[in-house]
Amino acid sequence: MTAEGTQAPLDAGAAEAALETAQRARWAATRPIPVPTWYLSTIIALLAAYVASTDAARALSAPWLLGVFGAVYALSVGICIGLLYRRIGVVSFQGPYLAPTVLAVTTTFVVGAGTYVACAVAALPVRGVPAAITGSLTLGVGMTWVNRRVARDARQWQG
C-alpha cells in the first residue's frame, strides 16, 4: 500500500485495473461530444429550412419574405452557437468525434449546395426544397457514420 492508501500496480491484475481506469477516463473526456452534434444538426436543419424558404419566396414573388426568414435564421443560429459554446465550454475536446463530424457537416453543405446549383442549371422552378432534402439525408447518413465510426474507434481503443 502507498501512503495514499492505494495499491501500487505492480502485479498484472492491478495493472489491468489501472489500464481500465485510464481508458474509462480518456473515453469519458470525449463522450460529451454527441451533445454538440445535436446543435450542429439544428443549425443545419435551420439552414435547410432557410434554403427551402427561397422557393416559397420565389413562388410568392415576395423578396421581403426572404429577409424575414433570413433574420429568423440568423437569430436561431446565434442562439444555437451560444448554447453550443456553453456546452463545450466545459471541456475542450480533441476526441475522435471532431474530425468525422466536421467531415459530415462539410459534406452536407457540399451536397446541399450542389443540388441547389444543379437545379438552377436545369432551370427548375424549385431548388431550395431538393437542396434541403438531399442535405438533410446526407446529414442523417453522415451523423450515423460518425456514431458508428466513433463506436468502432472506441472498441479499437479498448482493445
Place this chain on the structure above:
Amino acid sequence: MAGLKGAEDRAASPANTALQANTTLLGNTTRLAVLAFLSACREAQFSAVQEHCAVSAPTLSKAVSALESASYVKVRKGYIGKYPHTWLAATKHGRAALDDYLSALQLLVSSARQAAQESERTTGSV
C-alpha cells in the same frame, strides 16, 4: 514457475523503469484518472473532472496539486461572467509520462498473459 520468471525478466526493461518511476504518482487511482481524463482533451473544468472521478473537491484538489508539482498538470483560473472557474490541462510532460506508464502497464499485462500461456502449454505437454 519458469514462465513467470520469464515474465519478470521481460518486465525488467526500460518500460519497467517508466513503470517504477511513475508508480508513486500514478499508482493512485484518482491521480491516474485525472491525468488520463485530461490527456484526452485540451483542458477541462475542475467540475467536469470532479464529476468523472466522483471524488470530493478537496480530494481532487489534493490530487491535482500532486500532479501539478510533478509538472504533469497545469491549472488556470479565470471567470465565466462573474463566477470564478478553474481549468485543468495535462502538460506535454504529463501526457508523455502517462503514455510511458500505460505502455509499461500494457507490457506487464501481456507478459503475464504470455507467461500464463507458456505455463499452461508446459503443464499440458507433461
